[in-house]
Amino acid sequence: MSKRTHISTTVNGDPVEFLSDPGVTLLDALRDELQLTGAKEGCGSGDCGACSVMLDGRLVCSCLVLAVEAEDRRIETIEGMAQGGELHPLQQKFLEHAALQCGFCTPGLLVASKALLDQNPDPTETEVRYWLAGNLCRCTGYDKIIRAVMDAAAELRQARRVA
Amino acid sequence: MLQLDYVAPTTADEAVRALGGGQAKVLAGGTDLLVQMRSGRVRPQRIVDLKRIPGLIGVREEAGGFVIGAATPGAVLGEHKALVKAWPGVVEAANLIGSTQVQGRASIAGNLCNASPAADSVPAIIAARAVAVVIGAKGRREVPVEAIAVAPGKTSLAPDEFVLEIRLPARPARAGDAYLRSIPRTEMDIAVVGAGVNLILNPDGGVAEAHVALGAVAPTALLVPEAGAAIIGSKLDEAALERLDAAARAACRPISDKRGTADYRIKIAGVLARRAAKIAYQRASEA
Numbered sequence: 001m002s003k004r005t006h007i008s009t010t011v012n013g014d015p016v017e018f019l020s021d022p023g024v025t026l027l028d029a030l031r032d033e034l035q036l037t038g039a040k041e042g043c044g045s046g047d048c049g050a051c052s053v054m055l056d057g058r059l060v061c062s063c064l065v066l067a068v069e070a071e072d073r074r075i076e077t078i079e080g081m082a083q084g085g086e087l088h089p090l091q092q093k094f095l096e097h098a099a100l101q102c103g104f105c106t107p108g109l110l111v112a113s114k115a116l117l118d119q120n121p122d123p124t125e126t127e128v129r130y131w132l133a134g135n136l137c138r139c140t141g142y143d144k145i146i147r148a149v150m151d152a153a154a155e156l157r158q159a160r161r162v163a
Numbered sequence: 164m165l166q167l168d169y170v171a172p173t174t175a176d177e178a179v180r181a182l183g184g185g186q187a188k189v190l191a192g193g194t195d196l197l198v199q200m201r202s203g204r205v206r207p208q209r210i211v212d213l214k215r216i217p218g219l220i221g222v223r224e225e226a227g228g229f230v231i232g233a234a235t236p237g238a239v240l241g242e243h244k245a246l247v248k249a250w251p252g253v254v255e256a257a258n259l260i261g262s263t264q265v266q267g268r269a270s271i272a273g274n275l276c277n278a279s280p281a282a283d284s285v286p287a288i289i290a291a292r293a294v295a296v297v298i299g300a301k302g303r304r305e306v307p308v309e310a311i312a313v314a315p316g317k318t319s320l321a322p323d324e325f326v327l328e329i330r331l332p333a334r335p336a337r338a339g340d341a342y343l344r345s346i347p348r349t350e351m352d353i354a355v356v357g358a359g360v361n362l363i364l365n366p367d368g369g370v371a372e373a374h375v376a377l378g379a380v381a382p383t384a385l386l387v388p389e390a391g392a393a394i395i396g397s398k399l400d401e402a403a404l405e406r407l408d409a410a411a412r413a414a415c416r417p418i419s420d421k422r423g424t425a426d427y428r429i430k431i432a433g434v435l436a437r438r439a440a441k442i443a444y445q446r447a448s449e450a
Contacts, residue, residue: 005169022169022210025197045198046265047351058238058267064197065268066190068169069212112263133350134262 009070011036012080020067027051029067030077038078038107042136049135052108053077059115061134078107081114089159090114090152097148101139109135113149121157125150171212175298175327181211182323183300189213189325191234192268194261195277213325222246227333233272233326241266250331251446252340252359252439256287259344262351272326278312281354281379285312287342289376289386290359293331299324309376312383337364337371339446341439344378345431347422354379355423358411358435360443368448370394375407375440380415380432387414390436399444407440408433 004019011034018033030036030053042048044063051062054076081088090113093099100106109132116123116131123131128149129142137145172178181187188207190196191214199205213219219232222243229246237257240246247254253271260269260283274284275295289309297304300323308329313319320326340361346352357378365371375390390410397403417428 003168022167023200044201046194046261049262049264052264055267058236059264060267061262061264064193064265066169066193066197066210066212068171069190069193069214071171115263130350131263134264 005068007067007071009073009075011075012077018067022066022068024067025063026053026055026065026067026070026075027062029070030062030075033067036077036079039111040104040107042104042108047134047136048105048108049112049132050105050108052111052135054111054115059112076111078111081110088114089155090117090149093148093152093155094145097144097151099140099144099148100137105135105137105139109137109145113152116149117153117156121153121160123150123153167207168209169212170209171215173215173217175216178211178213178216178325179298179300179323181209182325184209185322187211187322189276191219191270191273192236192265194265194269195273211325218328225330229331231271231329231331233328234270235272236268236270237266238263240271246331249334250291250340252342252361252443253284253287253291253293253331256342256344256357256359257284259283259342271329275308275311275329276318276320276326278314278316278318278383279353280312280315280382280384281357282384283342283344283354283357283378285384286357286359286376286378287340288329288331288359289384290342290361290374291331291340292361292374293329295329296327297324298327303327305330309384309386314382334450335363337366337447337450338362339443339448339450341442341446343435343439343442345423345435353422356380356417356428356431356435357384358432358439360436360439362440362443362447364444364447368398369396370399370403370444373440375411375436377411377414377432377436380417380428382416385414387411390414394440399440404437404440408437411436 040050042050046061046064186208190212219234342359344354344357359376361374363372373391378384393406393410412433415429
């Protein structure tokens with residue numbers, strides 16, 4: 001057995017500590033050590049985006065990050081998206097537009113979509129489609145997902161104008 | 164489960180020492196390494212993570228050129244306005260690799276050292292006349308980037324060496340570059356053919372300097388000096404473009420595989436070289 005390493009990191013704003021073998025991915029550590037099972041393993045090779053998380057403010061596939069790399073880093077997952085029991089507008093719009101069927105790809109799509117809207121509040125449909133090209137959905141097709149993201153972007157812009 | 168040791172040195176010398184003793188792999192963005200470890204294609208006993216070494220992530224301007232830290236992800240390149248302005252072809256090639264998620268991690272140096280013949284950023288940095296700064300137990304050396312890959316999946320680096328940074332030369336006035344690739348879809352695919360062109364123009368608009376590189380048409384990405392020479396002095400008139408096309412095709416030694424036949428790749432290499440040259444010329448005219 002390899003020596004387990006002690007990791008201190010921040011997940012969704014909270015300091016967390018866990019033990020990990022050096023070969024374990026961040027995805028497996030989130031799911032198995034921290035019981036944050038929102039991020040999913042679809043392909044394990046960075047092709048499907050179901051394991052998307054933010055690492056120091058950048059969208060990444062957590063299946064392509066080693067858990068030991070997370071030392072002193074800042075991780076944000078789908079579990080941190082709703083605030084105080086209130087859904088993020090993207091989550092609400094995914095429900096309204098029925099932008100999911102089995103839901104396996106949904107956490108990754110939401111994390112990826114939020115990363116886009118945080119840096120580009122007014123994306124074109126083409127920009128949304130390219131941004132989300134690394135998030136695969138095998139149920140609904142993409143139209144409803146794209147419409148939900150565009151609608152959430154419009155609502156967030158409106159909310160910003162009012163605020 | 165993988166049985167291995169992970170180290171994250173904070174100096175390049177420490178990293179070199181950690182690489183000694185064999186069976187070690189350097190980790191930058193991990194978008195190739197972790198996939199290869201998972202599939203069992205590589206089984207390192209030690210991973211040496213370069214990202215905690217100062218300067219390994221980031222772009223700095225030096226003597227009019229740019230120094231790109233070996234672990235700098237594509238997304239950081241795309242956000243660097245001065246780099247995009249000076250080397251749009253290099254940045255667009257790097258940004259074609261994988262998804263947004265992959266762009267958050269994958270680096271040009273990693274793309275280079277993975278030594279895939281179809282690597283998107285490699286023809287662009289070869290055409291740019293980039294140099295890799297390599298460090299190892301015997302010290303530092305500077306290597307033209309086209310000399311790093313020697314065969315699919317194989318590099319000229321010694322086991323205790325790694326690429327510290329990629330250096331792009333200073334940019335004169337009237338210079339421009341471009342990279343194009345052919346894939347069957349619009350995103351998330353591997354180049355069937357790639358072409359990078361880097362031009363410097365005379366004040367009268369004639370081509371003073373031209374560098375052409377091709378990807379996915381040989382065991383490694385190719386610098387094609389004959390293709391560059393074919394357009395020197397021209398303003399990319401049809402005759403010059405035809406010479407460029409012919410020289411590009413003549414350099415190809417592709418395989419046929421599920422993504423394209425050898426004949427198709429040869430034909431498309433000429434087409435993409437023409438198109439990339441036109442874009443580079445346009446950019447150089449406006450620079």
